Amino acid sequence: xxxxxxxxxxxxxxxxxxxxxxxxxxxxxxxxxxxxxxxxxxxxxxxxxxxxxxxxxxxxxxxxxxxxxxxxxxxxxxxxxxxxxxxxxxxxxxxxxxxxxxxxxxxxxxxxxxxxxxxx
Numbered sequence: 001x002x003x004x005x006x007x008x009x010x011x012x013x014x015x016x017x018x019x020x021x022x023x024x025x026x027x028x029x030x031x032x033x034x035x036x037x038x039x040x041x042x043x044x045x046x047x048x049x050x051x052x053x054x055x056x057x058x059x060x061x062x063x064x065x066x067x068x069x070x071x072x073x074x075x076x077x078x079x080x081x082x083x084x085x086x087x088x089x090x091x092x093x094x095x096x097x098x099x100x101x102x103x104x105x106x107x108x109x110x111x112x113x114x115x116x117x118x119x120x
Contacts, residue, residue, distance in 0.1 A: 001096070001097055001114065002035045002036075002038050002094055002095065002096045002097075003094070003095045003096075003116075004035070004092075004093075004094055004095075005028070005090025005091060005092070005093045005094070005095045005118065006090065006091050006092075006118065006120075007089075007090060007091060007118040007119050007120045008077075008087035008088065008089055008090070008118065008119045008120075009046065009077060009087055009088050009089075009090050009116060009117070009118055010076070010077050010078055010087045010117050010118065010119055011074055011075065011076050011077070011115075011116070011117035012026055012046070012047045012074065012075045012114070012115070012116050012117070013049075013072070013074035013075070013114075013115045014026075014049050014072065014097070014099075014112065014113070014114050014115070015072070015112065015113040015114075015115070016099055016101070016111065016112040016113070017107065017111060019102070019107075020101045020102050020103065020105075020107045021051055021099070021100075021101055021112070022050070022051075022100040022101060022102055023048060023049065023050045023051075023099075023100045024048070024049050024097060024098070024099045024100070024112060024114070025040070025045060025047065025048040025049075025097065025098050025100075026045075026046050026047045026048075026075075026095055026096070026097045026114070026116075027039070027040060027042075027043025027044060027045055027046065027095070027096045027097075027098070028043055028044045028046050028088065028090060028093045028094070028095060029042050029043040029044075029093060029094040029095075029096060030042075030093065030094075031092050031093065031094065033094070034094070035094055038094040038095075038096040039096060039098075040098055043094075043096055046075070046088055046095075047075035048075075049072055049073065049074070049075065051070040051071070051072055052070060052071040052072075052073070053069075053070050054066040054067055054068065054069040054070060054071070055067030055068070055069075059071055087119065090118065095116070097112075097114045099112040
Protein backbone atom coordinates (compact mmCIF):
# COMPACT_ATOMS: atom_id res chain seq x y z
CA UNK A 1 0.00 0.00 0.00
CA UNK A 2 0.98 3.64 -0.43
CA UNK A 3 0.39 6.38 2.16
CA UNK A 4 1.23 10.07 2.41
CA UNK A 5 3.53 10.73 5.35
CA UNK A 6 3.70 13.57 7.85
CA UNK A 7 6.24 13.91 10.66
CA UNK A 8 9.27 11.87 11.73
CA UNK A 9 9.18 8.11 11.45
CA UNK A 10 10.37 6.53 14.73
CA UNK A 11 9.16 2.98 14.25
CA UNK A 12 7.87 0.62 11.59
CA UNK A 13 6.76 -2.95 12.08
CA UNK A 14 5.30 -5.25 9.49
CA UNK A 15 3.18 -8.31 10.03
CA UNK A 16 2.72 -11.06 7.49
CA UNK A 17 2.03 -14.75 7.85
CA UNK A 18 4.77 -17.37 7.81
CA UNK A 19 5.86 -19.54 6.14
CA UNK A 20 5.00 -17.73 2.93
CA UNK A 21 6.24 -14.29 4.02
CA UNK A 22 9.76 -13.68 2.73
CA UNK A 23 10.11 -9.95 3.43
CA UNK A 24 8.40 -6.59 3.65
CA UNK A 25 10.01 -3.27 2.77
CA UNK A 26 9.00 0.40 2.98
CA UNK A 27 10.14 3.05 0.52
CA UNK A 28 10.01 6.85 0.74
CA UNK A 29 9.21 8.62 -2.53
CA UNK A 30 9.22 12.27 -3.52
CA UNK A 31 5.84 13.83 -4.02
CA UNK A 32 6.71 14.40 -7.69
CA UNK A 33 6.37 10.67 -8.51
CA UNK A 34 2.81 10.59 -7.17
CA UNK A 35 1.07 7.87 -5.20
CA UNK A 36 0.88 5.46 -8.13
CA UNK A 37 4.51 6.07 -9.16
CA UNK A 38 6.01 5.25 -5.76
CA UNK A 39 7.70 1.86 -5.90
CA UNK A 40 10.95 -0.08 -5.32
CA UNK A 41 12.65 1.69 -8.23
CA UNK A 42 11.61 5.29 -7.57
CA UNK A 43 11.81 5.19 -3.78
CA UNK A 44 14.47 5.22 -1.07
CA UNK A 45 14.49 2.09 1.11
CA UNK A 46 13.71 3.11 4.70
CA UNK A 47 13.04 -0.25 6.30
CA UNK A 48 13.16 -3.92 5.38
CA UNK A 49 12.13 -6.78 7.61
CA UNK A 50 12.83 -10.44 6.98
CA UNK A 51 11.53 -13.12 9.32
CA UNK A 52 14.07 -14.99 11.45
CA UNK A 53 12.97 -18.55 12.07
CA UNK A 54 13.18 -20.14 15.50
CA UNK A 55 15.14 -23.34 16.00
CA UNK A 56 17.89 -22.17 13.66
CA UNK A 57 20.28 -20.86 16.40
CA UNK A 58 20.22 -17.41 14.76
CA UNK A 59 18.24 -15.90 17.65
CA UNK A 60 20.66 -15.23 20.53
CA UNK A 61 18.16 -15.72 23.36
CA UNK A 62 17.62 -19.50 23.68
CA UNK A 63 14.20 -18.93 25.30
CA UNK A 64 12.97 -17.35 22.05
CA UNK A 65 14.68 -19.73 19.60
CA UNK A 66 11.82 -22.23 19.35
CA UNK A 67 11.11 -24.26 16.21
CA UNK A 68 7.87 -23.21 14.52
CA UNK A 69 8.06 -19.58 15.65
CA UNK A 70 9.48 -16.50 13.95
CA UNK A 71 11.03 -13.24 15.08
CA UNK A 72 10.11 -10.17 13.04
CA UNK A 73 12.49 -7.42 14.28
CA UNK A 74 11.05 -3.90 13.84
CA UNK A 75 12.78 -0.90 12.29
CA UNK A 76 13.46 1.76 14.93
CA UNK A 77 14.88 5.30 14.74
CA UNK A 78 15.72 7.69 17.54
CA UNK A 79 18.59 8.91 19.69
CA UNK A 80 22.15 7.94 18.72
CA UNK A 81 22.97 7.28 22.41
CA UNK A 82 20.86 4.14 22.00
CA UNK A 83 22.60 3.17 18.76
CA UNK A 84 19.73 4.35 16.56
CA UNK A 85 19.79 6.35 13.34
CA UNK A 86 17.93 9.69 13.33
CA UNK A 87 14.23 9.45 12.46
CA UNK A 88 13.60 10.07 8.75
CA UNK A 89 11.34 13.00 7.94
CA UNK A 90 8.38 11.73 5.92
CA UNK A 91 6.41 14.98 5.64
CA UNK A 92 5.25 15.44 2.07
CA UNK A 93 6.60 12.05 0.98
CA UNK A 94 4.73 8.96 -0.13
CA UNK A 95 5.47 5.78 1.83
CA UNK A 96 5.08 2.60 -0.18
CA UNK A 97 5.28 -0.91 1.29
CA UNK A 98 6.02 -4.05 -0.70
CA UNK A 99 5.52 -7.60 0.57
CA UNK A 100 7.32 -10.55 -1.02
CA UNK A 101 5.80 -14.00 -0.54
CA UNK A 102 6.48 -17.53 -1.63
CA UNK A 103 3.41 -18.82 -3.47
CA UNK A 104 4.79 -22.30 -4.18
CA UNK A 105 2.31 -23.96 -1.82
CA UNK A 106 -1.24 -22.92 -0.96
CA UNK A 107 -1.74 -21.05 2.31
CA UNK A 108 -5.02 -19.83 3.82
CA UNK A 109 -5.20 -16.42 5.46
CA UNK A 110 -2.47 -14.71 3.43
CA UNK A 111 -2.28 -11.07 4.46
CA UNK A 112 0.07 -8.32 5.50
CA UNK A 113 -0.13 -5.31 7.81
CA UNK A 114 2.09 -2.30 8.24
CA UNK A 115 2.31 -0.38 11.51
CA UNK A 116 4.05 2.99 11.54
CA UNK A 117 4.81 5.23 14.50
CA UNK A 118 5.25 8.87 13.53
CA UNK A 119 5.99 11.89 15.71
CA UNK A 120 4.73 15.28 14.54
